[in-house]
Amino acid sequence: MNKKPFLNTKAYAAFNAANPLGPYQLERRTLGSHDVAIVIDYCGICHTDIHQVRNEWGGSLYPMVPGHEIVGHVQEVGADVTGFHPGDRVGIGVMVDACRSCSSCAEGLEQYCENGFSPTYNGTEQDKKRLTYGGYAEHIIVKEHFVLHLPTHLPLPSLAPLLCAGITTYSPLRHWKVGAGQKVGIVGLGGLGHMGIQFAHALGAHTYAITTSPHKKADALKLGAEDIIVSKDPSAMAQHANSFDFILSTISAPYDLSAYLNLLKRDGTIVIVGAPNKPTELGIFDLIPGRKTIAGSLVGGIQETQEMLDFCGAHNITAEIELISIQEVNEAFERMLKSDVHYRFVIDMASLRNT
Amino acid sequence: MNKKPFLNTKAYAAFNAANPLGPYQLERRTLGSHDVAIVIDYCGICHTDIHQVRNEWGGSLYPMVPGHEIVGHVQEVGADVTGFHPGDRVGIGVMVDACRSCSSCAEGLEQYCENGFSPTYNGTEQDKKRLTYGGYAEHIIVKEHFVLHLPTHLPLPSLAPLLCAGITTYSPLRHWKVGAGQKVGIVGLGGLGHMGIQFAHALGAHTYAITTSPHKKADALKLGAEDIIVSKDPSAMAQHANSFDFILSTISAPYDLSAYLNLLKRDGTIVIVGAPNKPTELGIFDLIPGRKTIAGSLVGGIQETQEMLDFCGAHNITAEIELISIQEVNEAFERMLKSDVHYRFVIDMASLRNT
Known part of the structure; x- marks a missing residue:
């Protein structure tokens, strides 16, 4: 198990200082029995990230780690996890939890959870207290149900935008x-x-x-x-x-x-x-x-997201991306506001580890 | 066959003079082989009548005879008419013709006719030239396809509003x-x-x-x-x-x-x-x-209108109405604008004949 905090706070502080949210120390979540610990390799930049970082929709929760187009590989799994193994290629989209008991959740439509799903960032866990932190980071821990299998034959960075876009x-x-x-x-x-x-x-x-x-x-x-x-x-x-x-x-x-x-x-x-x-x-x-x-229409449920990823695998569909380093994030935001991107920026998280 | 003009022009002139469209002489349509000649017994007043009489939506065509919630009985049928006989209780709604060949018409959705249906009034026949005249009148001639059978056990005036409302x-x-x-x-x-x-x-x-x-x-x-x-x-x-x-x-x-x-x-x-x-x-x-x-959603097709009328017959559904004479039409318009009607005015066309 990784002994470091799940966010590289030094690098993230630099990013936040530029954003200007200020440096902070994030609390690390413990791996639960149904959890999957994931090393984040790449994260897409969604327009939502800009709106929420800048609080343009109101109600933004700080400290914030943006990013909900996450791809990486499994580092460790909880005792009761059956569907994932260390080394598996996995993705995380806009949700990391939901009530799992309402009629929407029962139909596999967690995105319409009547008790409110837990967004990957800028929201809270189902306890409605602990903040969730997203994918502009080194690691993330997510319940197995919300972790997705990725096609193995397609380039990993080009899969990140599938998780939201x-x-x-x-x-x-x-x-x-x-x-x-x-x-x-x-x-x-x-x-x-x-x-x-x-x-x-x-x-x-x-x-x-x-x-x-x-x-x-x-x-x-x-x-x-x-x-x-x-x-x-x-x-x-x-x-x-x-x-x-x-x-x-x-x-x-x-x-x-x-x-x-x-x-x-x-x-x-x-x-x-x-x-x-x-x-x-x-x-x-x-x-x-x-x-x-x-x-x-709002994103899609977990089952349908897996179906979409399998469909992409079968049809060799990926996003067209521009791969950037974490140091280029603020410039990328500015270019996106001018629609100057073909067609999605994806952050190479190796750049965060090298900071 | 009735030798009089199909509109009682004297009475209608009086109505129009009050409205103030002016008196006119309407051209009478000849009974075709697929036509049904109908004596109008009652006609409901729809809000559309007010808008169109007053040209509030623009493009009103004068001279205008309003009314598209028509009930009455068959007077005479053309040589090729098979579904109606003199004396039958019948209704006419908002359409009296359509192209009958587009994909909407083929699906029984004449109200969405891609070449434009012929409205019962304030429009033209399919020749796009001859004006159509509606139900504030003694008689109307309509193609068999657009004539509807009415339940026989329900009060006739209370059925008129079914044809539009x-x-x-x-x-x-x-x-x-x-x-x-x-x-x-x-x-x-x-x-x-x-x-x-x-x-x-x-x-x-x-x-x-x-x-x-x-x-x-x-x-x-x-x-x-x-x-x-x-x-x-x-x-x-x-x-x-x-x-x-x-x-x-x-x-x-x-x-x-x-x-x-x-x-x-x-x-x-x-x-x-x-x-x-x-x-x-x-x-x-x-x-x-x-x-x-x-x-x-726009009214309904002819087949569905017949289904609705049969449904009303099976469930004893009728409109709640206030029966008025043609002489009370202008007052009724004013009361409708104040929502002072429970819940539909219906004109007794006997009052037109007695003028």
Whole structure:
């Protein structure tokens, strides 16, 4: 068992000093009988990390260790752990615990736990007291139920974004039964959108990238899109009016919902996984004449996350990433705010150990 | 065959003079081989009539004969009509024709006809030229496919509102599979809402009326509601938070969508059939954490309207009405704008003949 604190506090203090949360000493959790102790090799950077580090949504809990796109390998397992062994490649997503007894948990939908799941960071354990600390760190201890097996033949750093960006897009595509014969649009070609295009295509749908950026066409086609639709081009939007079965919106900037509803055919659905901070205007007359639907979706349950990872293994799907050191995190945040990333930053945690 | 014009122009001119559309002479349609000529006995007054007579939605077509909640009896049938005979009790709803060849029509969803259905009034025939004239009249000629059989044992005037208010609420309850074991809310206790409560209850759901008016409790219980929830009472709304499977919103005044979304449980759906003129604010964060859904719905197809009428026959469901003469129409409009009607005005067309 590792004798060091589970966070390298010296390196993390430097990161926090720049962030500016200040240095602190984190309490180390003891390995329980159902726990898995994991060495973190890589951690993706999600937009959520920026919002929460900067307290842009309010209610941030400090000290904070961000990061919920965690991949690594098992270091040690508790006495009752049966599904994992030292050396296994594993991943941790946005949840590390839930009540396991409510109706949502019973259905494998821990992300909708009626008593509140424990987020991987910026939240508390199920005791509602001890803070949870995320993946910009050397180690993490997580209950077996929330640890995921990773495909063994794909490059490890490129799997990290699957744990949030991947499952967030995969889950609604599966829940709303996207598949062959359907025309599907993915709005936004960023960390989430570039996963959504790959999944929709692999599920057999005719997939279109809907983006403000015409220069992303080559990338979109490479990821599996039939074509792109430039959302700022009214004639392109008009050409595709009333033609989509399903649209997945991954953008978090405010946008014109009406324009996307107009792309849906009768009984079509738009699912929103990227949430603008401000309310959006909804014209009810955009819904009624075609019995159209708007829905939201939040990541995915543990069972479905494992299904998604297996699906990625079977279809050789990974994220497109830029690998950085922990020392480059603050610069990465700034570049993400300018959408200057193809398509996800992933931190190499070896850089933390070398600090 | 009736030798008179199908509208009693003298009486109708008087009505129009008050409205103030001016007197006019309407062209009479010839009975075609697939047509049914109907004597109109009663016609319900829908809020849409007020909006369209007054051109509040824009694009109103004059001369206009309002009315799309029509009940009466067959006077004469065309040579190829097989399903109707003189004397049959029949109804006409909001549509009198559609293309009959698009995919929506092929599925029996003429209300979503991709080439545009012909509304019963304030629209055109499928030639996109000849105006259609509605039910505030003595007679109407309609293609057999759009004529509906009425239950024979229920009072005829109380069936008129089923043709719009009835099907508009029945269709979404059926499409979203409302039934036993579900908790269902009907927002608004007016012409539509009082039908929705009866249908949801008859379908086996635990049904609640959600209203701004505490004094409507006795009526709501009589219609089949378990209880009412006063939407202006924050503690009542909080008590029912996250508990509804399905909510049907029938109100057309602007309202706080967030408050109703908060009543839905995970995977719950709110369907909106009453459309405010102004856009509503939608907070995406009200949808994401419970995978909640907002949808719209427009009346129902012809086959489903017949199913609804048969359902009413089997369950003895009718509208609660106030029967008026054609001479009282303008006063009725004013009272409806004050929600002063229990719960639908129906015009006795004998009053038109006696003018």
